[in-house]
Amino acid sequence: MKLERLTRRLIHLRQVANYIDSHLDGELTASLTLDELAGVARLSRFHFERVFADYAGETPLVRVRRLRLARARRLIEEGRVTSLLDLALDSGYASAEAFSRAFRAQFGCAPSSLSRQPDQGTPPIRIETLPALGIQYIPFEGPREDAMQAFDELRARAMMQNIPRERRKGWRVELSSTTSDGTVKLQAALLSERLGTHITGLQHGVLPAGDYAVIELQGGYEVPALPELAQRIAAETGWQACEGPILQSFHNATYLPSRQEKRCDLYVPVQR
Incomplete structure (x- = not known):
C-alpha cells in the first residue's frame, strides 16, 4: 500500500474512534451499524471491520460496548447514577438484567457491588x-x-x-x-x-x-x-x-x- 493511501486510512480510522467517543452517551444508539462507521472511515463494510480490528486490536462494535460499560462504571464510581435501568438504557441495553450480565462479564463484578470512589486527585509532579x-x-x-x-x-x-x-x-x-x-x-x-x-x-x-x-x-x-x-x-x-x-x-x-x-x-x- 502506498504511503499516502495508508496515511489517509489511519486518519479516517482515528476519525471513527473520535466519532464513537463523542457519541457514547446519546446519539450513538444501540442500533448503530457497521455501515455507519464504515462510511466515516470511507471504506466498505467488509474491509472496514477487518482494517479497524487489525489496527485497534478490537472490532468497532466491541469498542462501542466496552467503552459504554467503562463509562457506566465511571458514573457509578462517581456517584452519578440514580437508576440502574436508566443507566442500562443509556448504555445501549434493553434491560437492567442484560446490562448487569454484560457488566459482570467485562469487570468480574455486578454493578450493584460497586460504591462511590474517592477522587484520587492529580498525580504529583x-x-x-x-x-x-x-x-x-x-x-x-x-x-x-x-x-x-x-x-x-x-x-x-x-x-x-x-x-x-x-x-x-x-x-x-x-x-x-x-x-x-x-x-x-x-x-x-x-x-x-x-x-x-x-x-x-x-x-x-x-x-x-x-x-x-x-x-x-x-x-x-x-x-x-x-x-x-x-x-x-x-x-x-x-x-x-x-x-x-x-x-x-x-x-x-x-x-x-x-x-x-x-x-x-x-x-x-x-x-x-
Missing part, C-alpha cells in the same frame, strides 16, 4: 533528568487541530517498514507555542534506539538533555497553558520552568485509545 535521545521525526507546522496527521504519517511510515508496534514509542516535541492564528510548530518523533533502523522519509534529531518537570496527563493529550504549568511546577517542586522544547511521551499500548484512556507524560524544561 516529578523532576527527571533526561539524557539526550536520538529521534527520527516528521516536522509539522500548522493548525494545532491538524497536528495528529503528522503522527498518522509517522505510524504509516513505520508500518510500511514492518517496525513492530512495541518499538514505536511516540514522542511529541513542541518547538513553539500556538500563535494567535492557531499555528504550532512541532516534531512527531520516534526513538531511534528503539527502532533499530532508519525509517525512510524521516529526519534525524535529538530530544534535548536536561532537567524536566514531568506531569502525568490523563483523559487527553491537551497541553495546559504554559503560565499555569509554570505556576504549578514552582508551587509543587520549587523548580522554575525555563525556555526549551516541551516534550510529550505517549504511553498507550494500543492505537486509537478513547479519550478517557489516553495517558502521556508531559516534560517541561526546568531549572533551579
Whole structure:
C-alpha cells in the first residue's frame, strides 16, 4: 500500500474512534451499524471491520460496548447514577438484567457491588533528568487541530517498514507555542534506539538533555497553558520552568485509545 493511501486510512480510522467517543452517551444508539462507521472511515463494510480490528486490536462494535460499560462504571464510581435501568438504557441495553450480565462479564463484578470512589486527585509532579535521545521525526507546522496527521504519517511510515508496534514509542516535541492564528510548530518523533533502523522519509534529531518537570496527563493529550504549568511546577517542586522544547511521551499500548484512556507524560524544561 502506498504511503499516502495508508496515511489517509489511519486518519479516517482515528476519525471513527473520535466519532464513537463523542457519541457514547446519546446519539450513538444501540442500533448503530457497521455501515455507519464504515462510511466515516470511507471504506466498505467488509474491509472496514477487518482494517479497524487489525489496527485497534478490537472490532468497532466491541469498542462501542466496552467503552459504554467503562463509562457506566465511571458514573457509578462517581456517584452519578440514580437508576440502574436508566443507566442500562443509556448504555445501549434493553434491560437492567442484560446490562448487569454484560457488566459482570467485562469487570468480574455486578454493578450493584460497586460504591462511590474517592477522587484520587492529580498525580504529583516529578523532576527527571533526561539524557539526550536520538529521534527520527516528521516536522509539522500548522493548525494545532491538524497536528495528529503528522503522527498518522509517522505510524504509516513505520508500518510500511514492518517496525513492530512495541518499538514505536511516540514522542511529541513542541518547538513553539500556538500563535494567535492557531499555528504550532512541532516534531512527531520516534526513538531511534528503539527502532533499530532508519525509517525512510524521516529526519534525524535529538530530544534535548536536561532537567524536566514531568506531569502525568490523563483523559487527553491537551497541553495546559504554559503560565499555569509554570505556576504549578514552582508551587509543587520549587523548580522554575525555563525556555526549551516541551516534550510529550505517549504511553498507550494500543492505537486509537478513547479519550478517557489516553495517558502521556508531559516534560517541561526546568531549572533551579
